[in-house]
Amino acid sequence: AQSVTQLDSQVPVFEEAPVELRCNYSSSVSVYLFWYVQYPNQGLQLLLKYLSGSTLVESINGFEAEFNKSQTSFHLRKPSVHISDTAEYFCAVSVRDDKIIFGKGTRLHILP
Amino acid sequence: DAGITQSPRHKVTETGTPVTLRCHQTENHRYMYWYRQDPGHGLRLIHYSYGVKDTDKGEVSDGYSVSRSKTEDFLLTLESATSSQTSVYFCAISDPAGLTDTQYFGPGTRLTVL
Numbered sequence: 490a491q492s493v494t495q496l497d498s499q500v501p502v503f504e505e506a507p508v509e510l511r512c513n514y515s516s517s518v519s520v521y522l523f524w525y526v527q528y529p530n531q532g533l534q535l536l537l538k539y540l541s542g543s544t545l546v547e548s549i550n551g552f553e554a555e556f557n558k559s560q561t562s563f564h565l566r567k568p569s570v571h572i573s574d575t576a577e578y579f580c581a582v583s584v585r586d587d588k589i590i591f592g593k594g595t596r597l598h599i600l601p
Numbered sequence: 602d603a604g605i606t607q608s609p610r611h612k613v614t615e616t617g618t619p620v621t622l623r624c625h626q627t628e629n630h631r632y633m634y635w636y637r638q639d640p641g642h643g644l645r646l647i648h649y650s651y652g653v654k655d656t657d658k659g660e661v662s663d664g665y666s667v668s669r670s671k672t673e674d675f676l677l678t679l680e681s682a683t684s685s686q687t688s689v690y691f692c693a694i695s696d697p698a699g700l701t702d703t704q705y706f707g708p709g710t711r712l713t714v715l
Contacts, residue, residue: 533693535705588649589704
C-alpha cells in the first residue's frame with residue numbers, strides 16, 4: 490500500500506524568501522502525485538499534479554514541484570513567497586484505479 | 602469553482618443523536634467522497650461512491666454510513682454520534698476518469714458532538 494509523509498508540520502518563512510515544502514512517498518508501483526492547498530476556512534484546491542511526462546510541474550501562481558523517482562520525493566517550491574500564500578499544503582499520492590492518500594499537511598506561515 | 606455545496610455548514614449535536622450531512626454537486630461527476638479532517642491527521646477517507654447506489658468503505662468508515670440515490674447527492678450519516686466524530690467533514694467529487702484524477706472539494710461542514 491502507498492503512503493505519503495510530509496516532513497514538516499509547520500514552515501515559517503519571511504515574505505519574498507524562497508520556500509520548500511517536503512513530501513516523500515512510499516509505493517511499489519508507479520504513482521500519481523498531487524499538491525493541494527487549503528486557505529483558512531476553505532476546502533482544498535488542487536495546486537498541481539504529476540501524472541506522467543516531464544518531472545517538473547508548475548502551478549499558475551508560481552509554485553513548482555519535481556517528481557524524483559529515485560528519492561521517492563515530490564517537494565514543492567516557490568522562489569519568493571507572498572503573504573497570500575499563507576495556507577496549509579497537502580501532498581497526496583495514488584496509484585491507478587486506487588484511492589488518493591493525503592499527507593498530514595504542512596502549515597506555511599509567512600512572516601512580514 | 603466546481604459546483605459543490607455541503608449542508609449544514611455548521612452543526613452542534615449531542616452524543617447519541619443521529620446526524621446526516623448532505624453533499625450536492627451540479628457537475629454530474631461519477632465519483633463522490635466523504636473525508637474528515639482532524640489536526641495532525643490530515644484528510645482521511647470515510648466512504649466513497651462510484652455511481653448511484655454504488656459505494657465503498659474508506660480508511661475510517663466505522664460509525665458512518667452513506668447513501669447515494671441520485672447522481673448529484675451523497676449523504677453521510679452518523680447513526681449515533683460520538684465525541685470522537687467531532688471534526689470537519691469535506692465532500693469531494695472527481696472527473697469521470699475516476700479515483701486517480703483531480704478531486705474538487707466542497708467548503709466543509711464543521712460538526713461538534715457534545
